Amino acid sequence: MNGHPPDLQALTGKVLIIDDEADIGSMLSGVLSDEGHKVLTALTAQAGLKLLGKELPDVCFLDVWLPDADGVELLEKIRLTGGDASIIMMSGHATIETAVRATRLGAVDFIEKPLSLEKVLLSVQNALRIRQLRSENQNLRNRVEQRYRLIGHSKALEQIRATIDMVAARNSTVLITGENGTGKENVARNVHEGSHRSKKPFVAINCAAIPEELIESELFGHERGAFTGATGAKRGKFEQANGGTLFLDEIGDMSLKTQSKVLRVLQEQRFERIGGDESVSVDVRVIAATNKSLPEEIRKGNFREDLYYRLNVIPIELPPLRERKEDIEALAVHYLDIFCSENGERRKTFERDALERLRAYSWPGNIRELKNIMERLSIMTHELVIEGRHLPHPIGQQPARPSSELDELLVQKDFREARSGFEKLFILRKLEDNQGNITRTADAMGMERSHLYRKLKQFGIDQSHDIRTDEERA
Numbered sequence: 001m002n003g004h005p006p007d008l009q010a011l012t013g014k015v016l017i018i019d020d021e022a023d024i025g026s027m028l029s030g031v032l033s034d035e036g037h038k039v040l041t042a043l044t045a046q047a048g049l050k051l052l053g054k055e056l057p058d059v060c061f062l063d064v065w066l067p068d069a070d071g072v073e074l075l076e077k078i079r080l081t082g083g084d085a086s087i088i089m090m091s092g093h094a095t096i097e098t099a100v101r102a103t104r105l106g107a108v109d110f111i112e113k114p115l116s117l118e119k120v121l122l123s124v125q126n127a128l129r130i131r132q133l134r135s136e137n138q139n140l141r142n143r144v145e146q147r148y149r150l151i152g153h154s155k156a157l158e159q160i161r162a163t164i165d166m167v168a169a170r171n172s173t174v175l176i177t178g179e180n181g182t183g184k185e186n187v188a189r190n191v192h193e194g195s196h197r198s199k200k201p202f203v204a205i206n207c208a209a210i211p212e213e214l215i216e217s218e219l220f221g222h223e224r225g226a227f228t229g230a231t232g233a234k235r236g237k238f239e240q241a242n243g244g245t246l247f248l249d250e251i252g253d254m255s256l257k258t259q260s261k262v263l264r265v266l267q268e269q270r271f272e273r274i275g276g277d278e279s280v281s282v283d284v285r286v287i288a289a290t291n292k293s294l295p296e297e298i299r300k301g302n303f304r305e306d307l308y309y310r311l312n313v314i315p316i317e318l319p320p321l322r323e324r325k326e327d328i329e330a331l332a333v334h335y336l337d338i339f340c341s342e343n344g345e346r347r348k349t350f351e352r353d354a355l356e357r358l359r360a361y362s363w364p365g366n367i368r369e370l371k372n373i374m375e376r377l378s379i380m381t382h383e384l385v386i387e388g389r390h391l392p393h394p395i396g397q398q399p400a401r402p403s404s405e406l407d408e409l410l411v412q413k414d415f416r417e418a419r420s421g422f423e424k425l426f427i428l429r430k431l432e433d434n435q436g437n438i439t440r441t442a443d444a445m446g447m448e449r450s451h452l453y454r455k456l457k458q459f460g461i462d463q464s465h466d467i468r469t470d471e472e473r474a
Contacts, residue, residue, distance in 0.1 A: 011128040012036040013058030018048035045069035064091035086127035152327025168194030178318030181368030184289040200244030208253035226275025252292035339378035353388040
């Protein structure tokens with residue numbers, strides 16, 4: 001007997017039947033085995049729980065009435081303990097209230113006794129497909145999370161992570177600034193994933209990519225007949241993101257007229273669709289991003305000052321990749337692994353010369369440029385070790401040289417930190433030049449010896465390591 005829909009390929013799996021009626025267990029076992037399923041049976045809740053934990057079935061038929069437990073309570077216990085089998089409840093005398101309660105607790109179906117074999121087989125197929133979809137969705141979610149991870153351990157990135165951890169759970173608006181390709185959407189997604197809205201939609205819209213005459217329709221939707229071509233009502237991005245997060249990318253390119261309407265939505269959490277007079281209420285957190293200086297755009301008259309202050313509650317500034325060179329290797333390895341996996345290629349690694357060339361490059365396109373090059377390398381490089389010669393122009397043609405400590409200081413934004421770092425580097429180099437002799441080092445630097453000792457202590461330079469006293473060196 002074949003009860004699955006003819007247009008779908010039948011799925012098979014491991015099925016557990018928990019029912020105190022041995023005849024029903026035997027009948028279901030025979031029918032399901034004929035369909036290619038592996039079937040296990042249990043007459044009590046206790047025996048069923050043991051099989052659930054040991055055999056990890058894909059589908060479980062669970063009777064509402066068992067000699068040692070209430071089936072619905074057992075369903076709740078299974079869900080609380082993390083069991084991921086798709087549960088089908090069975091009963092010969094259940095009420096609608098029981099069926100509703102079981103469904104709310106996670107049962108994928110509720111079938112009545114006496115059992116229809118066609119219904120049983122169809123229910124198993126539906127349960128297996130639900131389980132398959134759950135697995136596919138989780139795999140997709142894992143790939144998305146992997147793609148949008150913030151990669152690296154530079155000081156700037158650690159500060160950004162700390163800010164995200166601090167503000168993600170709040171509802172405050174966030175304004176992300178930085179050059180094109182620095183990963184502004186990645187940061188927005190991390191804020192969303194760290195919030196209580198993470199199970200709700202994350203909706204992104206590039207304000208610069210949509211013509212001015214269409215942007216309001218995209219954001220707020222429209223009613224049928226609102227304009228030529230509006231053949232039906234349409235939900236806008238604000239409605240699509242209800243309960244979740246709306247990411248307004250390149251908001252600095254939004255017209256003043258649309259800015260005014262966005263400000264109103266931020267203040268009131270309500271709006272009207274184009275061509276409509278009914279107010280639509282939404283609960284949306286807005287994260288905006290731009291590669292422009294909004295204070296400068298305000299001075300030019302291109303951006304509303306009140307909207308800027310409404311957006312800039314939590315500011316996050318992303319540094320260009322050339323200012324976080326210590327993250328380049330980790331980023332390159334991360335994206336190369338992703339693209340090799342997606343393209344069905346074996347995992348590739350970098351030869352040291354290639355990594356030095358990657359670090360020495362200025363990356364005008366930032367992380368976006370690096371990602372594109374990693375995708376190209378995953379496809380076009382047949383060797384498993386990527387060398388400098390495999391890198392495209394101009395990366396492969398420039399001299400490979402390690403970025404020095406001085407290079408790192410030169411891209412430091414904070415003057416005090418740069419000066420402090422230079423002082424420490426200068427002292428270490430002078431100590432090395434003078435074989436660790438503090439008196440000669442102080443003389444070479446034109447510094448009092450006591451002052452040099454204070455600097456050594458300030459910078460945490462271990463005076464007992466490779467630096468003997470003057471008397472020992474005399």
